[in-house]
Amino acid sequence: MDFLSNGGIFSMLESATIVVKGVLCLLAAMSIGSxxxxxxxxxxxxxxxxxxxxxxQIMEEADSLSAGLTAINRTKTSPLNRIGSAAVKEYRVLEKSAVSPSHKRRLIKDTLRRILRQRVSSEMKKLSSSLSFLATCANGAPFIGLFGTVWGIMNSFHAIGTAKSAALSAVAPGISEALVATAIGLSVAIPATIAYNFFLGVLGGIETEMVNFAGVFLNRIEREVSWVESASKNGGDSDDYSSAEV
Structure with a gap:
């Protein structure tokens, strides 16, 4: 506490070598960024x-696919709005394609599954942006601090050789630089590691919800769209998408 209250850390930084100052500035920038x-x-x-x-919740409680998508569409920033809109747009294009009803049915189901998978991946990529910087800080900051530590120790040995004395006054500045670099490196890495792992857990939950939405969407298409019902009555196969992987 006395070291901090008496301004010792600032006077030590003023006398630090240019290399240690560079390390501390880099760590400070990484801390601000993280x-x-x-x-x-x-x-x-x-x-x-x-x-x-x-x-x-809206999609599961909606009376129809159209009603659910209309309600979700009111929130333009929702990832589910973008996923559902892309699937509906693709469905409308495929519905007009000039192919046999049985082939069209299979084509639409396969294409919607692929589109939903792509949109979920795209949304996850957006949501996970910048997390790589946290990972870099978590993994790199301790080693950058360690570099400052090693340099400080080297400076201490150099001071001993120059002064031809192992007195505390000769080695203390370099040791102080070394310890501060290590401490700051850890102070950057620890919160970045905790936050990175926490956000990975949140992203996993969001991805699960998106996949569930895609499964409900496909299941609703199977049950509600008129051309599917017509094909099923004519002997077409029927798939259950309640637990579909997309």
Whole structure:
């Protein structure tokens, strides 16, 4: 506490070598960047999670696919809105294709499954953006701090050789630089590691909800669209999409 209250850390930094100062500046930049991403992701992922949970509830309780998508469409920023809109757009294009009814049915189901998978992957890529920086801070900051530590120790040995004395006054500055670099490196890495793992868990939950939405969408298409019902009456096969993987 005395070290901090008496301004010792600032006087030590003033006398630090240019290499150690560079290491500390880099770690400070990494810390600012990681905390900025942490606060941003807490807000954006929290909002996305709320929207997908609400959207899935709407879709499950809706009387029809059209009613569910209309309700979800009121929230333009919802990932489910973009996923559903892309699937509906593709369905409308395929519905007009000049192919036999039996082939069209299989074509539409396979294409919708592929489109939904692609859109879920696209949304997950957007939501996971910038997390690689947190991973870099978590893995790289301790080693950058360690580099500052090693350099500080080397500086201490150099001071001993120059002064031809192992007195505390000769080695203390370098040791202080080394310890501060290590501490700052850990202070950057620890919150970045915790946040990265936490966000991975949140993203996993969001992805599960998106996959569930895609399964409900395919199941609703199977039950509600008139051309499917007609094909089923004529002996066409029927698949259950309630647990479909997309």
């Amino acid at each position: 905390w900025t991403i942490i606060f941003w992701k807490l807000i954006s992922l929290g909002k996305a999670r709320s929207l997908v949970l609400k959207g899935n």
